[in-house]
Amino acid sequence: MAHLESDFLKVSNEKGVGWIRLHRPEVLNALNRQMVADLVGLLESFDRDENIRAILLTGGPKAFAAGADIGEMAQATSVEMLHLDPFADWDRIRHISKPIVAAVSGYALGGGCELAMACDLILASESAKFGQPEINIGVMPGAGGTQRLTRAVGKARAMEMVLTGKPITAQEALQAGLVNRVIPVEKLEEEAMKLAEELASKPPVALRLAKQAVLKAAEVGLEEGLDYEQKLFYFLFSTEDQKEGMQAFSEKRRPLFRGR
Ligand code: CAA
Numbered sequence: 001m002a003h004l005e006s007d008f009l010k011v012s013n014e015k016g017v018g019w020i021r022l023h024r025p026e027v028l029n030a031l032n033r034q035m036v037a038d039l040v041g042l043l044e045s046f047d048r049d050e051n052i053r054a055i056l057l058t059g060g061p062k063a064f065a066a067g068a069d070i071g072e073m074a075q076a077t078s079v080e081m082l083h084l085d086p087f088a089d090w091d092r093i094r095h096i097s098k099p100i101v102a103a104v105s106g107y108a109l110g111g112g113c114e115l116a117m118a119c120d121l122i123l124a125s126e127s128a129k130f131g132q133p134e135i136n137i138g139v140m141p142g143a144g145g146t147q148r149l150t151r152a153v154g155k156a157r158a159m160e161m162v163l164t165g166k167p168i169t170a171q172e173a174l175q176a177g178l179v180n181r182v183i184p185v186e187k188l189e190e191e192a193m194k195l196a197e198e199l200a201s202k203p204p205v206a207l208r209l210a211k212q213a214v215l216k217a218a219e220v221g222l223e224e225g226l227d228y229e230q231k232l233f234y235f236l237f238s239t240e241d242q243k244e245g246m247q248a249f250s251e252k253r254r255p256l257f258r259g260r
Contacts, residue, residue, distance in 0.1 A: 003045050006038035016053040016200030017193065018046035021060075028063035031111045032072050033086055040092045047096050050259065053200035053207070055096070056192055057119060058103040059112075061185065064128070067110025070137060090143045093118045094215070097208045099199050103192035104128045105185055109167060114143040117152060120211060122179040123195065124170040125188040130178060131167025151218050152178045203241035204259035 003018065005011045010021040020042060022029040031039075046052045059065055068086075076084070093100075093115075102119035109131045116122050116130070124130075132145040140146065141162060150158040153176040161168065170182045183191045199207065209232040217225050236242050240260040248255035 003042060003049070004038075006035070006042075008032075008035040009038055009042060011042065013046075013049075013052060015197050016051065017056055017196040018042075018049070018052040018054075019056045019058075019193075019196075021058050022065055023060070025060050025062070027069070028066035028107055029059045029112065030067060030069040030071075031065050031115065032069035033084075033089070035069075036086070036089050040089050043093060043096050043100070047098055053098060053202075053204050053259075054196045055098055055100045056103060056196040057100055057115075058189060058192065059105065059108075061105050061127075063107040063112065064102070064104040065109075065112030065115055066107045067112050067133070068143070087143050090114070090118070097211065098204075099196075099207060099211055101192055101196045101199070103188050104130075104179070105188055107131075107167075110134050110141065110145070111143050114141060114145045114148065117144060117148040117178075120214075121195065122173075123188060123192045124173055124179040124182050125185040126170055126182055127185050128170040128173065128179075128182075129167040130161075130170075130173045131165065132162045133165035133167070135163060136165040149178075152176070201257075203239070203245060203255075203257040205239050205241060206236050206245075209236065 003011050003013065008022065008024045010023050012019045020039065024030060024035060043055065046055050100119040102116040102122045104116050104122060105125040105127050107129055108116045110133055113130045113132055132141045132149065134140050146162055149161065157176050170179065173179045174182050213229045213232055216228050241257045244257060245255045
C-alpha cells in the first residue's frame, strides 16, 4: 500500500513500522493547516495498512514542532476560526488505533507539545523542551493542551505551564510523567525505532484494544473502565493470536502473531 509523502512530511515504512518525519525546518516545523491535514491523512492511511503495526512520529534536531503556524492564524477572526475548525483534523488523531510513538528533540511547544501528547508514548532527547506558550501570544492551548497536559502531569504543573507559558526540560518532563524516557540526542531515533519495532511484534488486535483501554481510563470512572477492560479481555479469546500466544508459551517457543 502506497503512502503519500507531502511537502512537509517525510515518510517510510520498514519492519512493520510506519515512520513520519515532520519536515518544515525553516519555521521549526510550525504546523500549518495543510501539514496537519496531510499528517492526519497519513496516520489514517497507516492505520488501514495491515503491514504497519506501529507508528513513529518525529521531527528535526532543533524542533519536533514549535506549535501551530502563528502567521496563518494571526489575522483570523473568531468566526473564521469557528468555520475553519482547524482542531477537527487534530481530533482525528485520537481515533488512530495503532500505537504511535513520538520521538521528540528540541522544541515541542504549543501544538507541538499537544501533538506529542496525542501520541501514545513519548521518547524525549536530552535537548527536548515541552511547553504551552500560547498565553504569551494572547491565546491559550486549543488542541488538547489544557486537558491532556493536566491528565499527564497533574493540576499544579499544568497550571504553571499553561499560565506562565514557560517550557520544561526533558528531565523535568520525565519526573512529571509526561514522557517515557530521556535519551541522548544521537540515540533518540534508534531507540524510538527499537521501541516501535517491539510494539510492531505484538499481537495487533490485543495491542489495539489495550491502547483503547488505557485511553479510556482518562475518560470514565473506575467501574465503567473495569467493565470496558473485562469485555475487551473476553473478546480477545475469539482471536487466533490468543490461541497462538498461549500455545507458544506452553511449547516454550516464540509466538507468531498474524493479527487475526
Ligand atoms: N509559527 C510560525 N513560525 C514559527 C513558529 C510558529 N509557531 N515558531 C517559530 N517560527 C519561525 C520563526 O518565525 C522564524 O522564522 P523567520 O526565520 O522567518 O523569522 C523561524 O521559525 C525560527 O524561529 P526563531 O528565529 O524564533 O528561533 P529561535 O531559536 O530564536 O526561537 C522559539 C525558537 C523559542 C521556538 C520561537 O521560535 C518561538 O517562541 N516560537 C513560537 C512558539 C509558540 O508560541 N508556539 C505556540 C503557537 S500557537 C499554538 O500552537 C496553538 C495551539 O494550541 C495549536
